[in-house]
Amino acid sequence: MKVYIVSLAAGILVGIIYALLQVRSPAPPAIALIGLLGMLIGEQVVPTVKRVVAGEPVTAAWFRSECVPKITGAPPKPDGTTEPRVTLSARGKEGGQ
Structure with a gap:
């Protein structure tokens, strides 16, 4: 409720x-x-501030692995980078549809 x-x-x-x-x-x-994009970005302010308050560094690698996937919806790869999702239009181009 x-x-x-x-x-x-x-x-x-x-x-x-x-x-x-x-x-x-x-x-x-x-x-x-x-x-909606603003909301997704705004949601990442809280974990970033928590990390700063805890004295932990906010590095580009951390941001890419923790925040970017939540903003873009791209799943993180094992190396911490992200790969964009394949859209229907992209599938049509690659699949020869």
């Missing part, structure tokens, strides 16, 4: 922000997608 209340509260907050920015809800697709 708590998750539903938090979700409702977040929705109300976003609705207030939309009203202050004078953006219709639901937002036009480009605005909504940029907002």
Whole structure:
């Protein structure tokens, strides 16, 4: 039940922000997608700040292995780098469809 209340509260907050920015809800697709990207990036602020507060270094390698996959949805490879997901359009080009 708590998750539903938090979700409702977040929705109300976003609705207030939309009203202050004078953006219709639901937002036009480009605005909504940029907002979703902002949420994904914002989610990575907390683990980064926790790492800084704990005195651990925030290196590019750590960011690439821990944060980038969560933002892009690309699964991390064993070496810590990420590989972009294959989309349907990319499959069609490679598969000769």
